[in-house]
Amino acid sequence: MEFFLQLLLNGIVVGSIYSLVGLGFVVIYKSTSVLNFAQGEFLVLGAYICLTLTVQYHVPFFWSFLLTLVFSALMGILTERIILRPMIGEPVISLIMVTLGLSSLLKAVIQGIWGTELRPFPDIFPAEPVKIGPLPVSQGYLISLGSVAVLLVIFTLFFKFTRAGVAMRATAFSQQVSLSMGISVKRIFALAWSIAAVVSAIGGVLLAGIRGGLDGAMAFFGLKVIPVVILGGLDSIAGAIVGGPIMGILENLAGGYLDPLVGGGAKEVAPFVILVLILGFKPYGLFGKIKIERV
Amino acid sequence: MRCGDFRQSYAEDMSLFDSPLPRVLLAGLLVFLLVLPQFATTYWLDVLNRIFIAIIAAAGLNVVTGYTGLISLGTAAFLAVGGFTTAALAGKAGLPFVVVIPLSGLLTALIGLVFGIPSLRLKGLYLAVATLAAHYIVEFTVSHWDHMTGGVNGISIPAAQFAGIVLKDDRGIYYLIFPIMVGLLFFTKNLFRTKTGKAFVAIRDQDISAEVMGVDVFRYKLLSFAVSSFLIGVAGSLLAYQARIISPENFPITLAIDYLGMVIIGGLGSILGSIFGAIFITLLPEMLRLATDALGNYWPGLMVIVAPIKTGVFGLVVILFLIFEPDGMAARWNHIKAYWKLYPFSY
Numbered sequence: 001m002e003f004f005l006q007l008l009l010n011g012i013v014v015g016s017i018y019s020l021v022g023l024g025f026v027v028i029y030k031s032t033s034v035l036n037f038a039q040g041e042f043l044v045l046g047a048y049i050c051l052t053l054t055v056q057y058h059v060p061f062f063w064s065f066l067l068t069l070v071f072s073a074l075m076g077i078l079t080e081r082i083i084l085r086p087m088i089g090e091p092v093i094s095l096i097m098v099t100l101g102l103s104s105l106l107k108a109v110i111q112g113i114w115g116t117e118l119r120p121f122p123d124i125f126p127a128e129p130v131k132i133g134p135l136p137v138s139q140g141y142l143i144s145l146g147s148v149a150v151l152l153v154i155f156t157l158f159f160k161f162t163r164a165g166v167a168m169r170a171t172a173f174s175q176q177v178s179l180s181m182g183i184s185v186k187r188i189f190a191l192a193w194s195i196a197a198v199v200s201a202i203g204g205v206l207l208a209g210i211r212g213g214l215d216g217a218m219a220f221f222g223l224k225v226i227p228v229v230i231l232g233g234l235d236s237i238a239g240a241i242v243g244g245p246i247m248g249i250l251e252n253l254a255g256g257y258l259d260p261l262v263g264g265g266a267k268e269v270a271p272f273v274i275l276v277l278i279l280g281f282k283p284y285g286l287f288g289k290i291k292i293e294r295v
Numbered sequence: 296m297r298c299g300d301f302r303q304s305y306a307e308d309m310s311l312f313d314s315p316l317p318r319v320l321l322a323g324l325l326v327f328l329l330v331l332p333q334f335a336t337t338y339w340l341d342v343l344n345r346i347f348i349a350i351i352a353a354a355g356l357n358v359v360t361g362y363t364g365l366i367s368l369g370t371a372a373f374l375a376v377g378g379f380t381t382a383a384l385a386g387k388a389g390l391p392f393v394v395v396i397p398l399s400g401l402l403t404a405l406i407g408l409v410f411g412i413p414s415l416r417l418k419g420l421y422l423a424v425a426t427l428a429a430h431y432i433v434e435f436t437v438s439h440w441d442h443m444t445g446g447v448n449g450i451s452i453p454a455a456q457f458a459g460i461v462l463k464d465d466r467g468i469y470y471l472i473f474p475i476m477v478g479l480l481f482f483t484k485n486l487f488r489t490k491t492g493k494a495f496v497a498i499r500d501q502d503i504s505a506e507v508m509g510v511d512v513f514r515y516k517l518l519s520f521a522v523s524s525f526l527i528g529v530a531g532s533l534l535a536y537q538a539r540i541i542s543p544e545n546f547p548i549t550l551a552i553d554y555l556g557m558v559i560i561g562g563l564g565s566i567l568g569s570i571f572g573a574i575f576i577t578l579l580p581e582m583l584r585l586a587t588d589a590l591g592n593y594w595p596g597l598m599v600i601v602a603p604i605k606t607g608v609f610g611l612v613v614i615l616f617l618i619f620e621p622d623g624m625a626a627r628w629n630h631i632k633a634y635w636k637l638y639p640f641s642y
Contacts, residue, residue, distance in 0.1 A: 035424075083614060087618070093366050093563065096423055098613070101614040102610065105606075105607055265438070268431065269434075276432070279417070279421060283414075283421065
């Protein structure tokens, strides 16, 4: 039972980070219909910058974290301006391929600057575990879960009530109509990319903090977010928020109970098996909009 | 070479060669490639073999991605299926290559369909997502099915043999790979002169219109995916015969991305493009290695970062091609040809 609860908790915490990174994924897809395969590299890059600022330049964690966010936002805007802007109106294959190219490029930059070995991440969370009932829970988990929850609430409110949020939803609904209403679609695209880069960087820092270490292989997290957003529905923010914990719990249960049977690796492959099942039975996910096409 | 277009009938328009000269040039090239192994060093034979295998797989990917407009991230997985099937059939069952290679292709086509069926009902990026899943599921399977695939340690494959002929070295395997490549390229080139191939292109250009015109979209999408997987499976089988030892590590997701890069850089929807792209991407690391070997004396730190440089150059080239020449090297080649056709009066 305790084992089960532990798996459940792990699932919820990792799943909440899935939700956060998935949010960035969905925001980009919704407003620009690009599937961003470089999300994982955004995440790793953010975490590395935070690490370098904190460890090498001895910036207090709070400030280095803020600087990381500023840098990520700028990088998102630049990515959109330099790489994605010329691709507007190109076929889907080009849009996917350009993000794959971007992912290779960023991977090379990360590997060139920081190498491939695992680096210890500064202890941003207190080490002392807290007791919840019978279960010892590390404070990092709780802080991470709490901050993700707060962020998700903030973003939901942002999309619902602020001017920019409403403009983003309008753009997602119809770019032509938004243009005629005086919304700068270009600026919305840039905003979407910077939001995605910022949430990825936050996800990266939290993930590296929980694991206590950081290496380039963490970019795999970005690919594992794809099953999550397909589960929730590619164009649904609520879907990403709900899909994250579901996928996190499922993969941890699969890892916990199937690994002894198959000899490891079940946790990594489980989301993709689920992905194939979703595509077979409910391709638009839990909350995705079913597309009706007219010629 | 002719200085203009003088086609008068549809059949003429669809013919592979518009004048005798390209026919002669192609025959010359084939003869040259046939005698080349007698003079090439082992290193270059190895590179040539890898290029030919890459050409087959890139042509296969181009059938589904370039001609039918469905994006596949499963190339590495399908290569692995072909390769490990060959390892099982040739190694464990001891079958000759004339049986093993087609069977590997067919099994790969079958596995491809398993992942294709759920996603082909949907459009655009869903196949990309499903094949991404296929990649990780296949990777998991080959690295855990120990007694069949050798697990993470890999498995060795006996030399290709048939009726007493054993193809032991790079030169021998060259004469297996080269004819298969030429045959499959002619097959794919001709495929797009038939009804089936034209149905693929119609689906790519506008799937709903294609359906209205009587193309059974789902059937042809499946067929395209099966043909593509078959070609990639054959390439995987040849890869196993050529490398003689394969492990799951030989088929990472970056390999699938490399292949997508090949068809993008070479040219989507062009067999010539697949050839150009495969040559370019296969030679890229070799050239970088030569360059770093030469510069290593002056800048010793270069050796350490050669792997990221390869990844970075690849990403950069893909992005630049997408922005500045989305139709790839094949389109550039056609421009050059058109320019010289009318030289010096080209505009």
